[in-house]
Amino acid sequence: MILGISLAMTAGILLFGARIVNYRLGHSLGIAGGSFANHWIGTVISALILIVLQIPFIASSEPVAWYAWLGGPIGAAFVMISNLTMGSVSVMISTTLIFIGQVGMGILLDYTITNHSIAPKQLLGAALIFAGILWNQRANRKPEKSS
Structure with a gap:
C-alpha cells in the first residue's frame, strides 16, 4: 500500500512538472504543435525504454476494446487544454481544478x-x-479602482 501511495504521489509531481514543461513548449510551438511534440517525444522515449529494458511492446495477445485506443487523443486534448489554461489562472488554481475534475470523474x-x-x-x-x-x-481578486 505504501508503494502504491508513493507512486501515486510521484505521478502527481510528474504531472505538475509535465504541465509546466508542456506550457513552455506550447508557448513556443503553439498549442497543437506543443501537444504533438510532447506525445512524439514521449513515444520515442517509451520505445527506447522498452528496447533497453527488453520489455515486450505487446504484453498480451488479447483483443483490446475499441475505447482503450482513446487514451492518446484524450491525452493530447489534456495537454492542449492545460496549455490554454496555464496562462489564464494560477498554477495552483489550475492544478486544483484538474484535481476536482479527476475526483468527479473518479466518483x-x-x-x-x-x-x-x-x-x-x-x-x-x-x-x-x-x-x-x-x-x-474571490479573496485574491484585486479591488476595482474608483475614479
Whole structure:
C-alpha cells in the first residue's frame, strides 16, 4: 500500500512538472504543435525504454476494446487544454481544478463501472474543495479602482 501511495504521489509531481514543461513548449510551438511534440517525444522515449529494458511492446495477445485506443487523443486534448489554461489562472488554481475534475470523474466511474455507491462524504469533499477555490479566487481578486 505504501508503494502504491508513493507512486501515486510521484505521478502527481510528474504531472505538475509535465504541465509546466508542456506550457513552455506550447508557448513556443503553439498549442497543437506543443501537444504533438510532447506525445512524439514521449513515444520515442517509451520505445527506447522498452528496447533497453527488453520489455515486450505487446504484453498480451488479447483483443483490446475499441475505447482503450482513446487514451492518446484524450491525452493530447489534456495537454492542449492545460496549455490554454496555464496562462489564464494560477498554477495552483489550475492544478486544483484538474484535481476536482479527476475526483468527479473518479466518483462517476466508480459508480458506473464498478457499481460502488456514491457516498455523500465524497460529494461533500469535492464540493468543499471547489468552494475553497472559489473563496480563494474571490479573496485574491484585486479591488476595482474608483475614479
